Amino acid sequence: MSEPVELKCPRCGHAWKYSGSLSRYGTVCPSCKSWVPIPRDLRRIPPSQRIRRGVSVSCPRCGHEWVYSGAYLPLIYSGKVVMIMCPACGKKIRVKIKQQAQTTASP
Ligand SMILES: [Zn+2]
Numbered sequence: 001m002s003e004p005v006e007l008k009c010p011r012c013g014h015a016w017k018y019s020g021s022l023s024r025y026g027t028v029c030p031s032c033k034s035w036v037p038i039p040r041d042l043r044r045i046p047p048s049q050r051i052r053r054g055v056s057v058s059c060p061r062c063g064h065e066w067v068y069s070g071a072y073l074p075l076i077y078s079g080k081v082v083m084i085m086c087p088a089c090g091k092k093i094r095v096k097i098k099q100q101a102q103t104t105a106s107p
């Protein structure tokens with residue numbers, strides 16, 4: 001269980017109590033649907049999850065977000081565009097690797 005944290009959307013200024021998982025890097029603004037990062041000191045990302053490879057995907061239709069770590073992952077990492085299906089609504093989504101904004105110093 002995680003206690004709610006106050007998040008504020010940098011785009012529309014909407015502030016709300018986020019009570020979802022903190023083991024992720026951000027969430028979607030309930031007002032304008034843009035990506036709102038969870039501040040670093042509020043995140044509780046387990047070390048194992050940080051190492052596990054995966055591509056975070058968000059569905060443009062239903063807003064569902066998840067980390068894809070399936071069979072196409074090597075293709076995605078090699079820069080190919082891959083179609084995967086949203087597990088929530090079934091929409092096919094084009095996925096390709098995004099440049100990581102922040103590169104944390106490794107080991
Ligand atoms: Zn917003």
Ligand SMILES: [Zn+2]
Pocket residue numbers: 059060061062063064086087088089090091
């Ligand atoms: Zn969806």
